[in-house]
Amino acid sequence: MSQRVETAPGVAPGINRPVALWLLVCMGWVLLIAVVGGITRLTGSGLSIPEWAPLRGVLPPITSEDWVHAFDLYRASPQYLEINRGMTMDAFRTIFWWEWIHRLIARATGLVYALPLLVLWRRGHLPTRHLPAYLAVLVLGGLQGVIGWLMVRSGLGDQPFVSPLKLAMHLGLALIIASLLAALLVRRTLTLPPPPPRLRLLALVTWALLWVQCLLGALVAGLRAGWLCPTWPKMCSVWVPWDTLVAARWDVLSNPWVAQFVHRWWAVVATLAVFATAALIGRAHPTRTGRPIAATLVGLVLAQFGLGVWTLLSGMSTSIAVTHQAVGIILLVVVAGVSAWPTRAGGSAPS
Numbered sequence: 001m002s003q004r005v006e007t008a009p010g011v012a013p014g015i016n017r018p019v020a021l022w023l024l025v026c027m028g029w030v031l032l033i034a035v036v037g038g039i040t041r042l043t044g045s046g047l048s049i050p051e052w053a054p055l056r057g058v059l060p061p062i063t064s065e066d067w068v069h070a071f072d073l074y075r076a077s078p079q080y081l082e083i084n085r086g087m088t089m090d091a092f093r094t095i096f097w098w099e100w101i102h103r104l105i106a107r108a109t110g111l112v113y114a115l116p117l118l119v120l121w122r123r124g125h126l127p128t129r130h131l132p133a134y135l136a137v138l139v140l141g142g143l144q145g146v147i148g149w150l151m152v153r154s155g156l157g158d159q160p161f162v163s164p165l166k167l168a169m170h171l172g173l174a175l176i177i178a179s180l181l182a183a184l185l186v187r188r189t190l191t192l193p194p195p196p197p198r199l200r201l202l203a204l205v206t207w208a209l210l211w212v213q214c215l216l217g218a219l220v221a222g223l224r225a226g227w228l229c230p231t232w233p234k235m236c237s238v239w240v241p242w243d244t245l246v247a248a249r250w251d252v253l254s255n256p257w258v259a260q261f262v263h264r265w266w267a268v269v270a271t272l273a274v275f276a277t278a279a280l281i282g283r284a285h286p287t288r289t290g291r292p293i294a295a296t297l298v299g300l301v302l303a304q305f306g307l308g309v310w311t312l313l314s315g316m317s318t319s320i321a322v323t324h325q326a327v328g329i330i331l332l333v334v335v336a337g338v339s340a341w342p343t344r345a346g347g348s349a350p351s
Helices: 017-042 064-075 078-082 089-122 128-153 164-189 199-222 242-247 256-284 290-313 318-339
Strands: none
Touching: 017 089, 017 164, 017 199, 017 318, 064 078, 064 089, 089 128, 128 164, 164 199, 164 318, 199 256, 199 318, 242 256, 256 290, 256 318, 290 318
């Protein structure tokens, strides 16, 4: 087993490259599964496999008989009976593949995380005292799979679509996992100069605002609220549809008008918070460290806001909406990394 090199506080130890590379790859996998999940939702594919078979489901249908069996299972589901009755086998294959790929990536993500975790620990790249944090991510990953199935089950009962709330929970936990990976990357593998005062608090508040905004986006997708008013900045010719909002009692969880309205204006609040975080970093560290981070935050939030408007004006184009989701996740992860900025230099030297 290689030896882990300890360094004195304040001494720049470099980057723990094996751990940093592993965490970056895991973050990439989480982003991939979230993007494929977004496509699955927008194409209405999420209920195409109405059973949970963690082992047997790894293999897709191969023979004609296998496909007929899979199609028969779907034809007994509420979504087929109430929405897609008469669907052809070719159309079924399209939605089936998106859901199957989504589940396959989810299974693979667990292996991509767990196996290197064991190897890196055995080789001394991960101190034993840090293991609880890494194991917590592993447990959350397992919980994410359970919530994913509960989400699917919610669309197999009395309604032909998944619960928007469970959809938001499913995405929200994935974002927490990605953010924890980013925090571990910053705190355990990188060396940075001390952060500006109050930066971590501001970044944490900004992260919370962005996380809620992502959940609102999931509600908009789950309620199909994005199709209501493809206009901006006004919402169907008005700034605030008061009568509709009051009649719906501001029920953001089940009313599509409320969900779209809140999602629009929460975006403004979250964007201003990102600007404030970037400004604090830029003023405190106008160096090679601070300027790239501040510029990245500003660039990402402007792109995200623009993509959100474009998504509306495009009539919920799948490609634009998925890009909007992907950039939002990247922005959230970057802010999570900033919120974990270590208060003093330190870390692990490469082993």
